[in-house]
Amino acid sequence: MSRALHHYMAYGLRMHSPIALPFAPSPSAPDQEPDVAIRVGAVPAALPAPVIKTRLWEGTPGAFLINVDGVARYLVTEGRNILVEPHGSDHNVGVFLTGSVFAALLQQRGVVTLHASAIETRAGAVLFLGSSGAGKSSLLSAMLKRGYAMLADDVTGVLLDPGGRPTALPAFPTVRLWTDALDELGWWPRTRGKVRESIEKYLLPMERFCITPLAVRAAYMLRPHNRSGIEIETCTLHTAFQCLLQHTYRKRCLHALGQRPVHFRAVAAMAGQVPIARVERPAHPFRINALADEIERSLRERDQRECEAKTGSPAAGASG
Amino acid sequence: MSIFWLASYPKSGNTWLRAVLTNYLHEAGEPASINALIGWCAASVRFTFDEFLGLPSSDMTPEEIMRHRPLLHEALAEAMPPPAFVKVHEACVHTPSGAALFPKAATAGVIYLVRNPLDVVVSYAHQMHQTIDDTVTFMNHSTATLGGARPSLSTFLPIPLLTWSGHVSSWLDQGELPVHVTRYEDLLANPRAAFGAIVRFAGLDWDGARLARAIDHAAFPRLRAQEEEIGFEEKQPPSPSFFRAGVAGSWRTALRPRQVRALVDAHGPVMERFGYLRDAEAFLAGEGAAGA
Structure with missing residues (x-):
């Protein structure tokens, strides 16, 4: 048939x-x-x-x-x-x-598969790396609510463009959200059924979806901790490389497929070109909006620094 | 290779045991960091499940996850170099398809710690930041599960606990896996004998002087001082501190008679088996007399 x-x-x-x-x-x-x-x-x-x-x-x-x-x-x-x-x-x-x-x-196909969600900002793609349960989807939701377009939900694919620059590929134009995120966003009317019949996670098509590959502008590695504050710390080159290897989706599969050398080269290029920061956030309470504020502030500061470096004078820079 | 499961109900001395084993295996002049203890709970986190099995736990039902966990345990056993210790709070149950959650093929042995449930409830209520009454209810609940209950934001797989006594019996009466059981109270009263027996059961090279030093390096005040100084990364919020009292018998002042009664009613036979029942009944009789 x-x-x-x-x-x-x-x-x-x-x-x-x-x-x-x-x-x-x-x-x-x-x-x-x-x-x-x-x-x-x-x-x-x-x-x-x-x-x-x-x-x-x-x-x-x-x-x-x-x-x-x-x-x-x-x-x-x-x-x-x-x-x-x-x-x-x-x-x-x-x-x-x-x-x-x-x-x-x-x-x-030699695409770097990172365990990360990703959004579009004016200056390029911003990735949120994290293990299962680290808060990638929740942070993504908070950023979507602030009007950013989505690039990826769970796995972000990165390729080096002909100029050797890391570029994030638009993934599936649908986000998978748990009930608490849907409550927070008020997006229940937009859901299109559950991911699985018996788990409280829903499919939600994203109209604000970036359909073109985008140069990677920054990556944040999310980690819950048991202290109270939100801490953002820029990684050294070595830590950035380690962090990207650590958050590679299905590492053992990559090894089996014989793609580790290709992956190492791409990840090294990405660590060398993209600012990567570690973000530690309280596991409880999550304080998702405070986290989104900190990420936006960090992006603004980066824009400003880069703008100053280019023009030699202070200038207003904004993301989004 | 195969794994020695460091199994216990929560708040029964598992981390202390890991600290002693770490200090025993790492022959350094100073105490090992509490943030680098051996026997991490590798079998209970979503990351290892997803990575080893190639399946996304976050898109799977609790039943599907449970059905696949024996495979994860076998894969971990194959991947870990000896001596392989893995902390588990899971009860020794069977999956929905009838397979043993902890397969014989993946298991070198089980080091099981048991602690007076009257002390467990006090410590556990503190860690969970909840009332003693709620914690008693939880310990008496036949399908009690840790983690995975919230629909998102848990790095842990769902952990089946059963009731407190259900947990103890599931490990001690399963009849398949070799078990060495130790009472928390005996670790406190005679650490050299109790930890020594564990070291021998795990087949580690025996060295009495090394053990004495390891016990000293993992002494409770040192663990607590380290937590105050550098923080303990494994501590689950919202509890303010992980290493709290490290003593036996604090229940006598912390519990009300009806709370002791509720635990005795639910767990009497297992409490008796480990010598916890007599004190509890004497306490209840005394309270009854005082109240009369």
């Missing part, structure tokens, strides 16, 4: 899929050959010679295979093809496809 194809655009890639994915479809006419083809079919039980083989996934240069129990088996090859063998609902198949599976595809 053949299914109608859905057309999407994410991370600068045109793709088509017989399975509806949990984000807004591409508005443009699908007359070009897609960069990524998603197909439904039988996925082999194993890869011939995996570099890393775990109980759930295995990888080797050019191929990544993962089994999500009760959802699907996925095979990603050559950064162009995703073969899906569904075992669960289309919705769930799509949710996991846009996570680890798509990250493996990006890694195969």
